Amino acid sequence: MIDHGIVVATVDPGRRHVRMLDAHCPHLGAHLGHGGTVVGNDIECPFHGWRWSGDGRNTCIPYSARPNRGQRLRSWTVREQDDVIIVWHDPHNREPAWEPPTLADLVDGFSLDEFYPVHRTSRLWPDVRVRPQMVAENIVDAAHFRYVHSTPAMPTILDHHTEGPHFVVKHSFGGDRGAAVRIHTSGLGLMVGTFFTESGLTFVELQSSTPIGGDRSDLRDSVWLRRDSASPADPSVRQRATLDRQLAQLGNDVTIWENMVYRDRAPLAPEESKPIRALREWAKQFYPATANV
Numbered sequence: 232m233i234d235h236g237i238v239v240a241t242v243d244p245g246r247r248h249v250r251m252l253d254a255h256c257p258h259l260g261a262h263l264g265h266g267g268t269v270v271g272n273d274i275e276c277p278f279h280g281w282r283w284s285g286d287g288r289n290t291c292i293p294y295s296a297r298p299n300r301g302q303r304l305r306s307w308t309v310r311e312q313d314d315v316i317i318v319w320h321d322p323h324n325r326e327p328a329w330e331p332p333t334l335a336d337l338v339d340g341f342s343l344d345e346f347y348p349v350h351r352t353s354r355l356w357p358d359v360r361v362r363p364q365m366v367a368e369n370i371v372d373a374a375h376f377r378y379v380h381s382t383p384a385m386p387t388i389l390d391h392h393t394e395g396p397h398f399v400v401k402h403s404f405g406g407d408r409g410a411a412v413r414i415h416t417s418g419l420g421l422m423v424g425t426f427f428t429e430s431g432l433t434f435v436e437l438q439s440s441t442p443i444g445g446d447r448s449d450l451r452d453s454v455w456l457r458r459d460s461a462s463p464a465d466p467s468v469r470q471r472a473t474l475d476r477q478l479a480q481l482g483n484d485v486t487i488w489e490n491m492v493y494r495d496r497a498p499l500a501p502e503e504s505k506p507i508r509a510l511r512e513w514a515k516q517f518y519p520a521t522a523n524v
């Protein structure tokens with residue numbers, strides 16, 4: 232449950248679906264996430280028992296002859312993929328203009344079975360004072376890796392380019408093991424990082440931002456760690472150490488975000504200017520003033 236909506240798993244014949252609806256009942260305004268119950272494919276309000284379908288129609292008023300067809304609860308578009316629920320948000324309520332890539336689209340040969348279940352290797356940072364664009368800007372901010380994430384040196388950006396709603400950047404961290412990361416950002420809320428060394432894929436990470444109002448967002452950090460054959464059910468000690476190191480990194484960013492001011496006209500150094508400007512230019516498409524309404 233989040234402030235503006237609730238996630239409800241409903242049962243369709245043979246399959247569970249996740250639905251996300253606005254939180255407050257159109258009748259007298261009760262919050263469906265506090266005592267609402269799923270009945271069949273509907274959710275029943277805890278206040279007077281009105282029922283709402285997964286697509287937001289009123290299906291039953293228990294003490295009245297017929298439902299109120301004129302009333303609707305907003306139903307949000309969701310996608311379920313890679314054990315993650317993704318919600319489409321558009322300020323004008325339009326249908327999705329693009330689909331989020333799956334991990335198999337982004338990582339050659341990716342198969343979920345080879346990784347520990349991601350709900351056990353994820354962390355939520357609730358109610359952080361940050362806007363999603365600030366999180367996205369991290370991926371092209373090479374210098375911050377050195378100072379915020381303690382990389383031995385500033386990484387080199389090998390490539391950055393845009394593909395419509397996607398922004399892709401590849402960094403090399405140098406060093407003997409040839410560490411590199413490719414980050415694929417879709418919209419302002421979904422960033423998939425694929426971490427490699429010379430010996431192959433180390434892990435995959437999804438950093439996602441859910442704006443919850445004003446300058447605040449919920450941040451989720453999900454890390455797919457390859458199962459060790461010696462410890463197939465639970466992360467091994469080695470993988471747990473990798474996870475803890477990686478999850479701690481976002482905490483370092485959070486400390487900066489919580490306390491910074493955002494500079495629209497930042498005095499960028501020549502060495503960092505091109506990728507940061509490119510990302511800011513790309514990001515304009517996601518704001519109402521410049522959206523193709």
Ligand code: FES
Binds near residue numbers: 261276277278280
């Ligand atoms: S407020 Fe939901 S049924 Fe009355």
Ligand SMILES: [Fe+2]
Binds near residue numbers: 375379380484
């Ligand atoms: Fe960062």
